[in-house]
Amino acid sequence: MKLYYSPGACSLADHIAMHEADLQFDRVRVDLKTKTTESGQNFDEINPKSYVPTLEFDDGQRLTENVAILSWVAQRKPSLAPSGEMDATRLIEMLAFISTEIHKQFGRVFKPTSDAEASAAREKIGQRFALVSNMLKGDNLFGTEVSVADAYLFTMLLWAHKVNIDVPQKLADFQQRMRARPAVQLALKHEGIE
Template identity: 40%
Template sequence: MKLYYSPGACSLAAHIILNEINVDFDLERVDLSSHTTEKGRDYYEINSKGYVPALEINPGLILTENVAVLPFLAQHDPKQDLIPPSGLGRAKVLEWLGYLNSEVHDAYAVFFSQKLEGEAKQRAYAEIDRLLQYVEDYLAEVDTDYLVDDNFGPADAYLFVLTNWSAGIGHDLSKFKEINELREVVAKRQSVQLAMKDEGLVD
């Protein structure tokens, strides 16, 4: 398999899960401003949507969108810990991925598509806060180590990656105690440390 990624982008979640399932895979960096890969390929020829992640499962067979890529990778976990094979447990993982992708991701994304200042920036911060508060309240109520039961999974990886963006946009994440505690646990995983090092995000 090959993952087309951009450092620190949402494709980092797929990179983390690839490390978790311990399979051989290649990485190819994508410059999202020029839409070319590090090998000089036109990225639109690989993924006509133009954004990451794109997972090449076999030559010419491409899967896109985190809500599809992350469960697909997680189901290859030999320990069967990352995502339940069926039933309510799997549905809960997909529910979280849907919320993170359609709501939280979009709330952060406005900072990357335009320059926000003044009241517009404050409104955008407030929208992130509103969406993260739902996650915070949920984590405060449940007696589990991660978003779904006691096993790390794709939703935890995705939440970690999205909330990483707070630092880059000047968003105050310190008010979310439960989320920060989960982030600390996730950050210690070897899969996360390796992915962030490979993408040049940490030394």
């Protein structure tokens, strides 16, 4: 199994989750500017969407999109998802919220068409982080146990720090707890992130 990633990109969430699940996988670094893998392969041949993450299975099948890959990881390691029928649906709800309401907004911050657009996106991200802060149940999104959604949220908080978006103290504390986890430290080390 191979995880195609780019250092510090949203694929970090999958990288963390796969380490949390103790899955064995190879990492393949992708240069998103040149659209090539570290071996020089055209990444568009692997994923025509031209972005990470991509998870390639030993039989050649590929899975893309954070929500899909993180859900797949949670199926392999049930402790990375809340238990119960409705809780499993709540996990998908949270992954979708992070993906559409936080992750997507960062594109308008990283590559804005205007200062006004960047400012509006920063404000919306701040509002969404405030909502998520109120959703924390104890130390994590779903209580005491870490879920795949926590890995995704951690990655978005790294991005917020990178572009100086303030987050509620509860989320800053969450980020520090997550950073201390061995799986997170390993993924950060592999990606060369301090």
